[in-house]
Amino acid sequence: MKILMVASEAAPFAKTGGLADVLGSLPGALIKQGAEVRVIMPKYGTISSKLRESIVHKCVIYVGVGWRNLYCGIEEAVCNGVTYYFIDNEFYFNRDGLYGFGDDGERFAFFCRAVLEAIPHLDFTPDILHCHDWQAGMVPVLLEAHYRQLELYRPIKTVFTIHNLRYQGICGIDQMKEWFSLSDDYFTEDKLEFFHSASFMKGGLTYSHLLSTVSHSYAEEIKYPFYGEQLDGLLNARSKELWGIVNGIDYEEFNPAKDPLIYQTYTKTKLAGKDANKVALQEELGLAVDEKIPVIGLISRLVDQKGLDLIACVLDEILAEEVQFVVLGTGDGKYEHMFWEATRRYPGKVSANLRFDNTLAHKIYAASDLFLMPSLFEPCGLGQLISLRYGTLPIVRETGGLKDTVISYNEATGEGNGFSFANYNAHDMLYTIRRATGICRKKTLRNKLRKAAMSCDFSWQSSAGKYMELYHTLVPEAVE
Ligand code: ADP
Helix, strand or coil, X not given: CEEEXXXXXXXXXXXXXXXXXXXXXXXXXXXXXXXXXXXXXXXCCCCCHHHHHCCEEEEEXXXXXXCEEEEEXXXXXXXXXXXXXXXXXXXXXXXXXXXXXXXXXXXXXXXXXXXXXXXXXXXXXXXEEEEECHXXXXXXXXXXXXXXXXXXXXXXXXXXXXXXXXXXXEECXXXXXXXXCCCHHHCCCCCCEECCEEEHHHHHHHHCCEEEECCHHHHHHCCCHHHHCCCHHHHHHCHHHEEECCCCCCCCCCCCCCCCCCCCCCCCCCCHXXXXXHHHHHHHHCCCCCCCCCEEEEEEEECHHHCHHHHHHHHHHHHCCCCXXXXXXXXXXXXXHHHHHHHHHCCXXXXXXXXXXXXXXXXXXXXXXXXXXXXXXXXXXXXXXXXXXXXXXXXXXXXXXXXXXXXXXXXXXXXXXXXXXXXXXXXXXXXXXXXXHHHHCCHHHHHHHHHHHHHCXXXXXXXXXXXXXXXXXXXXCCCC
16 A cells, blocks of 8 residues: 655644644554555755755656746655655745745645656655645646546545645635646636635545545534535535544654653653653743642644634633643734733743744643643644643643543543533633642642543554555555
């Protein structure tokens, strides 16, 4: 079974969120199950110089985008036993970030075209092209439109995974026609047309053989208008082909027993190290040093999806409690300002770290008592999975993957691995935070819950098995 994953980011090369974590860890898990998996992604200017050294040049091809023929280097690196291919074009990808340059549609149009043109040059003809999110969404469309009649491409099947339905790659119809050399026929309501524009995401959803998303609950939710981002009709129509497979995390990278990035390692039977992490973090971030104060961590893109409006409503009420709040994230100015401003009003109580910082992220996961993730919607969410691994109890809203992975502590039965609330309501969240901090002050109960959290298994093993099942429905004859 040969799989080529197509994505716009993959850890450790380039990461803005959970998509990169998945592309950095799922391929390895599938290889363990016997599949041959490779990844193809853009070669960004932000890839660290150390990782760049491992990338070798393979060849140069020219890729047509509209009337232009553009340079496209194909490069390759092996990382943790997985082969990564890179699409190199300095103009499109040698920039100081991944997205948000105003020409992202054109950049990823080039990427999608380059992926299909690159296949004959890879020494690897996939049985399945597994495309992730809108940036790869036009690959299945192009395959049908321009390549299907060619021998090499004829048997290739396609899978499209939605990591976040909100970001769709919506562009003008005329631009899309030109970039992809597609006729008017493709721009009807049942194909690429989307409210007088056209959508990469809709292309992936319409033209792929099978669809998946990253949790069961999100797979159900997106069939309704509230979560469906105006694609609920299409998702309902394709519901038989839509799978929900929950993400895992890399249990090697996120391992409190071995993590070199945290202050002190610990295990579920030797939890004292976790409190030492808290004290060290309080010192590093200039918070009041006190092991007994519950620390709430929040590591996130700072966008409305993550439930930050709920926090804005009751921030002062949260901070009226004896708690500390450690934030790590970047995003919308209004949320960055809200947290920055809170550090001024609550010195020693709030720490706002408005940047992307992997090392600090590990330290916060290890040091916090609680991890706040009150998302408006959450396809899967990795923050809560990483928290559970570090014995940091998640406080989540019951939506998408959060609902599927966090079980709210039940005082009657003693079951649970965190805390949750159902409605998108700030005071429901506040009540849940108060309940959680109250429990954190009871050391025996807190340690019992930490152990329960650390005993959960969200490694890739079982989910990788589900992906294998999905691939086999498309290529039943493939052997591992
Ligand atoms: P999303 O993909 O919607 O951003 P996820 O919870 O699925 O959310 O994944 C987010 C990933 O990015 C996690 O690994 C989280 O730790 C990481 N992350 C988010 N913001 C930062 C940041 N500012 N610094 C370091 N890591 C971050």
